[in-house]
Amino acid sequence: MYFYLLEGGVDIHAEVGKNLDxxxxxxxxxxxxxxxxxxxxxxxxxxxxxxxxLTKIICKISVRAMTRAKIDQTVVTFLNSTLNTVLKVLIIxxxxxxxxxxxxxxxxxxxxxxxxxxxxxxxxxxxxxSGTLIIINKKFKVGDYIETEGLKGNVIKIDMMYTxxxxxxxxxxxxxxxxxxxSNIINYFVRExxxxxxxxxxSYQEDIDKARRVIMDLIESHExxxxxxxxxxxxxxxxxxxxxxMVWIWCHSEDYWNTLFFMxxxxxxNLEKNGITIPFNQLDIHLVDGEIKPxxxxxx
Numbered sequence: 001m002y003f004y005l006l007e008g009g010v011d012i013h014a015e016v017g018k019n020l021d022x023x024x025x026x027x028x029x030x031x032x033x034x035x036x037x038x039x040x041x042x043x044x045x046x047x048x049x050x051x052x053x054l055t056k057i058i059c060k061i062s063v064r065a066m067t068r069a070k071i072d073q074t075v076v077t078f079l080n081s082t083l084n085t086v087l088k089v090l091i092i093x094x095x096x097x098x099x100x101x102x103x104x105x106x107x108x109x110x111x112x113x114x115x116x117x118x119x120x121x122x123x124x125x126x127x128x129x130s131g132t133l134i135i136i137n138k139k140f141k142v143g144d145y146i147e148t149e150g151l152k153g154n155v156i157k158i159d160m161m162y163t164x165x166x167x168x169x170x171x172x173x174x175x176x177x178x179x180x181x182x183s184n185i186i187n188y189f190v191r192e193x194x195x196x197x198x199x200x201x202x203s204y205q206e207d208i209d210k211a212r213r214v215i216m217d218l219i220e221s222h223e224x225x226x227x228x229x230x231x232x233x234x235x236x237x238x239x240x241x242x243x244x245x246m247v248w249i250w251c252h253s254e255d256y257w258n259t260l261f262f263m264x265x266x267x268x269x270n271l272e273k274n275g276i277t278i279p280f281n282q283l284d285i286h287l288v289d290g291e292i293k294p295x296x297x298x299x300x
Contacts, residue, residue, distance in 0.1 A: 051091035130177035147186040201242035224255040
């Protein structure tokens with residue numbers, strides 16, 4: 001018995017037959033596609049697994065080689081991370097190509113997206129690039145005492161975006177890496193030895209040779225001073241109210257601050273013990289017609 005729809009007179013058996021035929025054709029097509037795609041899928045899985053395993057091996061070998069070459073650990077970590085990322089991206093592209101995807105179009109899309117992201121994050125990328133240059137060039141490292149743009153401190157951390165300084169009063173300063181690569185940097189303790197320059201003013205009435213002997217005796221008696229270096233005392237400037245002596249003292253970098261503080265205090269003390277006057281600002285009071293007229297002057 002045949003059944004018809006009341007409205008339109010459609011044969012249900014015919015429609016069901018057509019749908020079954022379409023489903024059968026779709027299944028046959030999917031089966032054929034799966035048989036054709038299966039070798040590519042297996043090859044892609046093999047490439048992915050082998051590539052991931054080889055990436056780990058290559059990274060381990062590179063880390064060992066850089067460690068044996070005594071490359072700075074910060075550089076080793078950064079280069080290892082970069083190598084690992086690049087190799088994994090290449091593996092994914094190879095797998096997609098094996099599966100039949102148009103890798104050229106994908107690369108073009110990624111490149112366009114990278115350019116757009118780069119324009120939006122140009123400042124951040126500039127800091128990353130600068131951090132890379134700092135780590136590779138090693139103009140300064142963790143532990144160095146540096147100065148840049150009036151900021152001073154010990155380098156305690158070098159990240160990809162920022163370099164962190166710690167001042168002597170225990171404040172942290174975060175400086176964008178791009179500022180460090182575009183500004184002048186003074187590295188105070190990169191050398192094993194360092195010279196301190198101390199200006200010592202004495203009165204015009206004092207004996208320069210005597211003052212020089214007093215200071216040189218102090219220098220030669222201090223254990224932190226490097227005696228083989230050119231430690232000296234010479235006349236640097238003739239000021240309005242004083243003769244300025246320049247004192248050169250060499251010491252090891254790690255002894256710099258202790259030696260500087262000691263020398264500044266004891267140069268003054270020893271000069272005073274030997275009767276040598278250090279001039280200072282004075283205020284002269286003059287009486288004119290019974291009125292007090294102050295007049296600032298510099299006298300020894």
